[in-house]
Every structure is written in structure tokens, then in C-alpha cells.
Amino acid sequence: MSDARAVLATVRAVSKSYDAGRIAVLRDVSLEVRAGELVALWGASGSGKSTLLHLLGGLDVPDRGELSVCGLDPRVEKDRLVLRRRHLGFVFQLHNLIADLTVGENLRVPALAVGTPRAAAEERIRALTRRVGLDHRLDHRVQDISGGERQRVAICRALMNSPRLLLADEPTGSLDEHTGEAVFGLLQELAARDGIAVVLATHERRFAEACDRIVRVRDGQLSEVTA
Ligand SMILES: Nc1ncnc2c1ncn2[C@@H]1O[C@H](COP(=O)(O)OP(=O)(O)O)[C@@H](O)[C@H]1O
């Protein structure tokens, strides 16, 4: 089947090991991600899902192989900075927000990093938080809101600079079932409605099965699972 949507991320023959090669995590893996796709990286704990997301996001570098994300090379320092500020958003299992700042203050951080004018940043913050139903929480400190709310704020933060690719590392992993569904639903909507490519690392089958594609991560290899 041909697909006309733009390829946003390419992983080509990438290998990654830790501990001076003693722990081989990814062996010669390749992957393409297109605009608007919701792709599950599905595998057991320790299979290498986070490792692959970190390579895509330029948080770590591969031993071998090539990476391209939005036309930039996450292995290269100067590309990495542009990528993180402009083109990709990262959502972690534990939100990684600044707990004693308010929701609004947390969301201003990425806007400040790229020099967004104040009024435009405030407008974006209002629009995003309204969309996830948290506009009434802007002045609340992160430590005072619930886990599900924090994770929705973390997604807003990742979206502040309008990324084309969202990397989500077990974003529902610390949430109860109902709250997890809501966060997953938001990721689905971002892919389907906004055309953002979303790569979701998860060990949960039910979430993987609701994605557009499932890429199984096992024994250092990636394999496409067809329904
Ligand atoms: N910085 C590191 N140093 C050494 N080993 C690591 C490091 N990061 C991950 N690993 C190991 O690599 C393997 C894959 O880890 P990870 O990518 O975090 O898996 P997953 O996200 O699928 O649970 C695990 O065996 C883990 O212990």
C-alpha cells in the first residue's frame, strides 16, 4: 500500500548498546514514521522502547546507523537543539513538570526558550489547556493537581511549540485505567485531527492495539505486527 503522507522520522540500521557493548539493546533496527500516524512501540519492560525514543529525540546517540527527524539529524548537537525546541515534543511516564511552579508557569518555559512573544504564548497556553479541559487550573501549582491532570499538562507543554512529532514514553504508565484512557484518547486525536506523528512506547496491549501501527520491540529487533 502506498502512503502519500510525508515521512517525518527515519531510523536506518541503528544499533545501540550500553555498558561498553555488554548490553546490546537495539541491533540493526530500521523504522519510518509518517505524519499523522500513531505508532505503538510495544514491548516488555527492558526491551528498548525508551532507548529508541531517546535516540529519536536526540537524548542519546546510537553506536551505529542513521537517524533523520524532520529533516534533521538527532545525532548532531546543533540539529538536536533545533529539533527539541521546534519540531518534537517529549512526554515521559512521570510528567517531569516543575512541581512547585503553576501549570501556566510550566507551559511558559518552552515558549521562553524559543522567544515566543508573551501575548502569543499566553494565547497558546489558553488554547491548549482549554482543549484538554484544564484552563481552570492555570494558576494551580503542579503539586496540587492530580496525576491525570499533570500528564495532560505535560502533553500541553510538549505541544507548546507546535511539534510535528510527539514522542510519548509510557505516558499512561502511572495513571489509573480511566485517566489513562483519557490521555491515550488525546494522543489519538493529536494524530488523527492535527496530523502530528505520535510514537507511543507502551507495554500495554490494549493501547498498542488501538494505534494505527504496532511495532513490536523484542530481542533487540523491531517487527511490524499486523492485525
Ligand atoms: N543508561 C543505561 N545504562 C545501562 N543500561 C541501560 C541504560 N539505559 C537502559 N539500559 C538497559 O537497556 C535495556 C533497555 O532499556 P529501556 O530502553 O529503558 O527499555 P524499556 O523502555 O523498553 O523498558 C534494559 O536492559 C536497560 O536496563
Ligand SMILES: [Mg+2]
Ligand atoms: Mg521505558
